Amino acid sequence: MPNQKRLQDICPSTVETHLKDSRASRPAIHSSVAYVAESPDHADRCLGGATPGFIYQRDANPTAEMLAEKSRQLHGADAAVVTSSGMSALSLVVLGLLKSGDEVLLSSRLYGKTVTLFKQAEKFGISSRLVDISKVDEVRTAFGPKTRLLIVETISNPMLRVADIAALSAIAHENNSLILVDNTFASPVLCRPIEFGADLVWESMTKIMNGHGDVVMGLLCGSQKIWGQIPATLSTWGLTTSPHECWLVERGLSTLFVRLKSACESAMRVAEFLSQHPRVSSVHYPGLAAHPDHKLASQILQLDGRAAFGHMVTFQVPGGVSAAAKLIKNLESIHFCASLGELSTSLSHPASTSHRTQNPQQWAEAGIDGGTIRLSIGLESPEFICESLNRGLASLDV
Numbered sequence: 547m548p549n550q551k552r553l554q555d556i557c558p559s560t561v562e563t564h565l566k567d568s569r570a571s572r573p574a575i576h577s578s579v580a581y582v583a584e585s586p587d588h589a590d591r592c593l594g595g596a597t598p599g600f601i602y603q604r605d606a607n608p609t610a611e612m613l614a615e616k617s618r619q620l621h622g623a624d625a626a627v628v629t630s631s632g633m634s635a636l637s638l639v640v641l642g643l644l645k646s647g648d649e650v651l652l653s654s655r656l657y658g659k660t661v662t663l664f665k666q667a668e669k670f671g672i673s674s675r676l677v678d679i680s681k682v683d684e685v686r687t688a689f690g691p692k693t694r695l696l697i698v699e700t701i702s703n704p705m706l707r708v709a710d711i712a713a714l715s716a717i718a719h720e721n722n723s724l725i726l727v728d729n730t731f732a733s734p735v736l737c738r739p740i741e742f743g744a745d746l747v748w749e750s751m752t753k754i755m756n757g758h759g760d761v762v763m764g765l766l767c768g769s770q771k772i773w774g775q776i777p778a779t780l781s782t783w784g785l786t787t788s789p790h791e792c793w794l795v796e797r798g799l800s801t802l803f804v805r806l807k808s809a810c811e812s813a814m815r816v817a818e819f820l821s822q823h824p825r826v827s828s829v830h831y832p833g834l835a836a837h838p839d840h841k842l843a844s845q846i847l848q849l850d851g852r853a854a855f856g857h858m859v860t861f862q863v864p865g866g867v868s869a870a871a872k873l874i875k876n877l878e879s880i881h882f883c884a885s886l887g888e889l890s891t892s893l894s895h896p897a898s899t900s901h902r903t904q905n906p907q908q909w910a911e912a913g914i915d916g917g918t919i920r921l922s923i924g925l926e927s928p929e930f931i932c933e934s935l936n937r938g939l940a941s942l943d944v
């Protein structure tokens with residue numbers, strides 16, 4: 547038996563030599579916490595940013611950088627970092643770019659936790675107000691002297707309203723404010739908000755970006771001129787994620803284009819099928835001509851040069867919560883899951899999940915009721931998904 551010292555020193559140098567002579571076709575996971583510095587001067591230059599190189603995993607590591615760089619290119623952004631969750635990417639914006647006394651304008655249709663985060667940020671002296679971004683004139687007058695940031699979602703939950711990112715970016719900039727776009731439902735395959743003038747883009751990579759339902763992660767991309775504090779804030783506040791998770795998301799990203807293309811095509815078929823169904827009272831999908839943002843969506847959501855409208859489809863059944871519950875019970879192959887963008891089609895019921903704490907009047911303002919169901923279309927064939935829905939809907943009274 548080699549003694550303990552030998553055990554930790556055994557370095558398979560032959561393997562290292564062979565690796566140098568071969569090029570792996572897929573990226574490696576670099577899980578080392580620390581990197582060996584050649585000298586005090588080398589460590590100093592690396593940590594100060596004068597020399598590229600790695601010293602400590604939380605500051606920077608190769609696997610996270612590989613994923614961030616890939617995402618940066620997909621978005622056509624100047625800079626990008628990956629974070630431990632979608633929410634921590636938003637925390638990074640707050641901690642790195644805002645200060646006490648700043649005000650933030652929030653689209654009234656944002657992801658619930660985004661609004662909650664800004665409620666909690668009040669204790670740091672950061673205030674927020676809601677604005678209906680579909681009314682451009684209202685947005686124009688909503689800015690005040692302390693407004694520093696406008697936050698919108700490319701495609702909102704659950705009514706799938708689409709933001710006019712170009713117009714909203716122009717208004718934000720006229721008011722010396724930045725605009726941050728939550729692009730989670732679109733992904734860079736369908737929309738690259740930076741091209742429309744957004745300063746910052748964030749995404750929950752937990753959803754369609756990774757697409758396999760096995761990692762929680764966030765992405766923040768932005769322009770160089772406001773990026774200064776972001777990398778140091780990421781490291782200091784400990785918002786980084788693990789190399790193993792980065793490696794999984796990189797693998798997920800490799801198939802993002804084909805996954806989303808297939809899901810968009812199926813979602814269109816499912817939306818058309820539901821529109822014809824006698825037991826469905828309304829369907830909300832930006833690909834349908836009747837959707838209030840159909841024209842805008844055709845312009846800003848594109849895949850391979852053609853309009854594509856995403857993998858989310860929302861519909862309503864008459865009969866409120868009890869009808870929705872009956873449908874959910876009878877949908878054998880479509881599960882009620884608290885996430886979206888996974889391999890299999892899943893559904894959510896906003897009244898009991900994302901909009902649970904709101905009252906029926908607030909539901910009405912959001913356009914939902916107890917019978918609203920939101921589908922996340924997966925990789926099954928559209929025939930299979932429609933047939934599953936058909937069998938479930940057959941259990942409802944007309």
Ligand SMILES: *Cc1c(COP(=O)(O)O)cnc(C)c1O
Nearest residue numbers: 631632633657728730750752763
């Ligand atoms: C899930 C989600 C988030 C939060 O992301 P996490 O990865 O769960 O922290 C933010 N915005 C939208 C639109 C989401 O769907």
